[in-house]
Amino acid sequence: MNLSQLHSGETGTISALVGDPEIRARMQSIGLRVGREIAVIRRSRFGGPLQVRIGTTDLLIRPQQAMQVILA
Amino acid sequence: MKRIALLGMPNTGKSTLFNRLTGSSARVGNWPGVTVDLLMAKVLLGVDMVEIVDLPGIYNLHGFSEDERVARTFLEENPVDLLLVIANSTQLDRQLALILQLQALELPMVVALNMDDEARRLGIQVDTALLTRELKVPVLSISAKQGFGMGRMRQLLTDTLAQVGTAKSADLNRVFGDDDALEARLDQVFRSAVQMPLTATDRLTDRIDRVLLHPWFGLPLFFAAMLALFEAVYTLGAPLQEGVAWLLQTIKTEAVEAAVAEWHPMLQSFLLDGIFDGVGTVVSFLPIIVLFFLFMAIVEDSGYLSRAAFLMDAFMARLGLDGRAFVMQLMGFGCNVPALMGTRVMRSRGLRLLTMLIIPFSLCSARLQVFVFFISAVFDPWAAPLVLFSLYIMSFAAAFLTALLYRGRLANQDPLLLELPPYRFPTLPQMWLRGWREVAHFLREASGFILLGVVLVWALTHYPADVAPAGPETLAGQLAALFAPIFAPLGIDHLMTIALLFGFVAKEVVLGAMAVIYGAGEGELAGIVAGSTDWVQAYAFMLFVLIYTPCLSTVAVLKQESKSWRFTALAVAWPLALAWLLSFTFYQTARWLGF
Numbered sequence: 212m213n214l215s216q217l218h219s220g221e222t223g224t225i226s227a228l229v230g231d232p233e234i235r236a237r238m239q240s241i242g243l244r245v246g247r248e249i250a251v252i253r254r255s256r257f258g259g260p261l262q263v264r265i266g267t268t269d270l271l272i273r274p275q276q277a278m279q280v281i282l283a
Numbered sequence: 284m285k286r287i288a289l290l291g292m293p294n295t296g297k298s299t300l301f302n303r304l305t306g307s308s309a310r311v312g313n314w315p316g317v318t319v320d321l322l323m324a325k326v327l328l329g330v331d332m333v334e335i336v337d338l339p340g341i342y343n344l345h346g347f348s349e350d351e352r353v354a355r356t357f358l359e360e361n362p363v364d365l366l367l368v369i370a371n372s373t374q375l376d377r378q379l380a381l382i383l384q385l386q387a388l389e390l391p392m393v394v395a396l397n398m399d400d401e402a403r404r405l406g407i408q409v410d411t412a413l414l415t416r417e418l419k420v421p422v423l424s425i426s427a428k429q430g431f432g433m434g435r436m437r438q439l440l441t442d443t444l445a446q447v448g449t450a451k452s453a454d455l456n457r458v459f460g461d462d463d464a465l466e467a468r469l470d471q472v473f474r475s476a477v478q479m480p481l482t483a484t485d486r487l488t489d490r491i492d493r494v495l496l497h498p499w500f501g502l503p504l505f506f507a508a509m510l511a512l513f514e515a516v517y518t519l520g521a522p523l524q525e526g527v528a529w530l531l532q533t534i535k536t537e538a539v540e541a542a543v544a545e546w547h548p549m550l551q552s553f554l555l556d557g558i559f560d561g562v563g564t565v566v567s568f569l570p571i572i573v574l575f576f577l578f579m580a581i582v583e584d585s586g587y588l589s590r591a592a593f594l595m596d597a598f599m600a601r602l603g604l605d606g607r608a609f610v611m612q613l614m615g616f617g618c619n620v621p622a623l624m625g626t627r628v629m630r631s632r633g634l635r636l637l638t639m640l641i642i643p644f645s646l647c648s649a650r651l652q653v654f655v656f657f658i659s660a661v662f663d664p665w666a667a668p669l670v671l672f673s674l675y676i677m678s679f680a681a682a683f684l685t686a687l688l689y690r691g692r693l694a695n696q697d698p699l700l701l702e703l704p705p706y707r708f709p710t711l712p713q714m715w716l717r718g719w720r721e722v723a724h725f726l727r728e729a730s731g732f733i734l735l736g737v738v739l740v741w742a743l744t745h746y747p748a749d750v751a752p753a754g755p756e757t758l759a760g761q762l763a764a765l766f767a768p769i770f771a772p773l774g775i776d777h778l779m780t781i782a783l784l785f786g787f788v789a790k791e792v793v794l795g796a797m798a799v800i801y802g803a804g805e806g807e808l809a810g811i812v813a814g815s816t817d818w819v820q821a822y823a824f825m826l827f828v829l830i831y832t833p834c835l836s837t838v839a840v841l842k843q844e845s846k847s848w849r850f851t852a853l854a855v856a857w858p859l860a861l862a863w864l865l866s867f868t869f870y871q872t873a874r875w876l877g878f
C-alpha cells in the first residue's frame with residue numbers, strides 16, 4: 212500500500228521510502244520520515260497533487276511521488 | 284568584524300528576524316524560497332559592530348537547488364563566528380533534524396525557536412531549558428513578527444559572541460545525511476522537550492482551505508479574487524494618480540515656468556518638456572505602484588501562493604511546468620526580476636528555463652502604469668477594469684502558449700514537494716516596509732535610467748533644432764520612419780513607435796517618452812492620446828507592450844540566471860515575434876470586422 216492510494220481523510224504510517232535516493236533524501240528532510248503518521252487532507256482533480264499532513268506540517272505532493280511513500 | 288549567519292529551513296522567519304535585528308527591509312513572504320540570495324547588514328551588538336548575513340532557507344546541507352547552493356557555498360567559503368539557527372516552533376518534529384545536522388559543523392551556535400505566538404495558539408509547549416541542556420547550545424523562544432524576545436535575543440548574541448574563538452568556515456563533509464542514529468536522537472529530543480496537544484491543527488486555516496481549495500469553486504474563486512483586486516487597484520489608484528498629475532501640472536505652471544521664463548528657449552524646453560514632463564508623468568504613477576504592492580504584500584504574506592500552486596499544478600503539469608511556475612508568474616505581476624530569481628528553488632534545469640521563459644509575460648507593475656494610462660484615456664470608465672483584466676488574461680495566455688511550444692525542448696524531472704504554510708496576515712509595519720521598499724526602488728529608477736531615457740528622447744525629438752519638435756525631419760522622426768514598415772500594420776503611428784523603442788529599456792520610460800514626444804504633461808497627455816488613437820489602436824499598442832521584452836534588467840537577469848547566451852537570445856527574440864504577431868492579428872481582425 213502506498214500514499215497515493217489513500218482517499219482524503221484517511222491516514223497511514225510511513226514504513227519506507229523507495230525510488231531515487233536524492234528524491235528520497237529530499238522527502239525525508241521535508242518531513243516524510245519512516246514511522247510518522249500521515250494523513251491525506253484532500254486530493255485535487257485531474258490527477259493533481261495531494262495535500263498531506265504529518266504532525267503540524269502540510270505538504271503538497273504529486274501522485275507519482277506519493278507512490279514512492281510506502282505505508283504500513 | 285564578527286559575522287553571524289542566519290540559517291534555517293525555508294519560511295521559518297529568517298528574513299523577518301534579520302529585519303528586526305538590523306532594521307533592514309529584506310523581502311518577507313509566506314512562501315518557502317522568498318530569499319534566494321545573500322543579504323548582509325551591519326549592526327551594533329553591545330559595543331562591537333557585527334555583520335549579520337541572511338541566507339536562503341535549506342532543508343539539509345545536501346540540497347542541490349541553486350538557492351541552497353548559495354547558502355552552502357557561503358558557509359564553505361566564508362568564516363563565520365556564530366550560526367543563528369532558526370526553527371519554526373510549531374514544526375520541531377521535522378525542523379530539529381537540521382539543527383542536529385548543523386551541530387556536526389562544530390561552529391558556535393544559538394538556536395531561535397521562532398513563531399512562538401503560533402505555537403502558543405496551537406497549545407504547543409517547548410521546554411527551552413531542557414532543549415538547551417540536550418543540545419548544549421543556547422535556545423531561545425521568540426516571535427520575530429510580533430517582536431517578542433528581541434531584547435533577550437540581542438543580549439544572547441552579544442554574550443555568545445564575546446566567548447567565541449576565531450571564526451571558521453564550515454566543512455560540510457563532516458555532515459552526513461539522515462541516518463538511523465539521527466532519527467533516534469531526533470525522536471528522543473523531541474519527545475522530551477516538546478509537548479503537543481492531541482490535535483495541533485490550525486482550525487481557521489482548515490476552514491479557509493475548505494472554501495479556497497474547493498474542488499469546483501477553488502479556481503473560479505481565484506479568478507474572481509484577481510478581478511476584484513485589479514478592479515480595486517484601478518478604482519482606487521486612478522483618481523490618486525490624476526491627483527498627483529494635477530499637482531505636478533500646477534507646480535509646473537505656477538512655479539517652474541515662471542522660474543525659467545528668462546532662460547534660453549532650448550534650455551526651457553529641455554527642462555520643462557523634457558525632464559519635468561517626462562519624469563513627472565512617470566512619478567505621477569507612484570500612488571498606483573504603492574497601492575498595488577500593498578495588495579501584493581497581503582497576497583504574498585497570506586500563504587495563498589502555495590494554494591495557487593495546489594490549484595494549478597495539474598494544469599501546469601500538462602504544460603511541462605508545475606504549480607511553483609504559476610506562483611512565479613503571480614510574483615512576476617509585481618516585478619519580473621525577483622520572480623526570475625525565485626526560480627532558483629527549482630532543481631531541474633529544463634523546468635527552470637521553461638519557467639524563466641514564461642515569466643517575462645507577467646504583466647508587471649511597470650506595464651500596469653502604461654495600461655492604466657491608456658485605458659483611462661481611451662476606454663469608458665465602466666469598461667476600464669474589464670479591459671485591464673483582459674490584459675492579465677492575455678498575459679497568462681501568452682505564457683501558457685509559450686510553455687506549450689517549448690515544453691518538449693525543456694523537459695522537467697523535478698518532483699513537486701511543497702510546504703503549505705498556515706494563512707497569515709502581514710502586520711502594518713511589514714506592509715509599510717514593503718511599500719517603502721517599492722517607493723525607494725521606483726525613485727531610484729526614476730532618477731536613473733528613466734531620467735536618462737527621457738533626456739535621450741528629448742534630444743532625438745528636438746534635433747535638429749530648426750524643425751518642428753518630434754516632426755518627421757527630427758532624428759526621432761527618421762528613426763520612426765525606418766520602423767514604419769514594422770509598426771504601421773499594427774496601427775502604431777510614428778510618435779508611438781518612438782515610445783515603444785525606448786520602452787525596450789524599461790516600460791516606465793514609455794509614458795515619460797510620450798510626454799516628451801507630445802510635449803505635454805500627464806494632465807494634457809491623456810486628452811491628446813484620446814484624440815489621436817481609437818480603442819483598436821490603443822489595444823493593439825497595449826498588446827505589444829504587454830508581450831515584448833519587459834526591460835533591460837529582465838534581460839540581464841535572464842542571462843545571469845541561465846548562464847546561456849542562446850537561451851537569453853531566445854527569451855528576447857520569441858516575445859518580440861509573438862508580440863508582433865498577436866498585435867498584428869488583433870489590429871487587422873478588428874479593422875476587418877469594421878471597428
Ligand SMILES: Nc1nc2c(ncn2[C@@H]2O[C@H](COP(=O)(O)OP(=O)(O)OP(=O)(O)O)[C@@H](O)[C@H]2O)c(=O)[nH]1
Pocket residue numbers: 291292293294295296297298299300310311312313314315316317318319338339340341397398399400401425426427428429584707709
Ligand atoms: N506568526 C508568526 N509569523 C511569522 C513570524 N516570523 C515570521 N513569520 C511569517 O513567516 C513567513 C516567512 O517569513 P520570512 O522571514 O520570509 O521567512 P524566511 O525564513 O526568510 O523564508 P525564506 O527566505 O523563504 O527561506 C512570513 O509570512 C512572516 O510574516 C513569527 O514570529 N510569528
Ligand SMILES: [Mg+2]
Pocket residue numbers: 297298299310311317318338339
Ligand atoms: Mg528569507
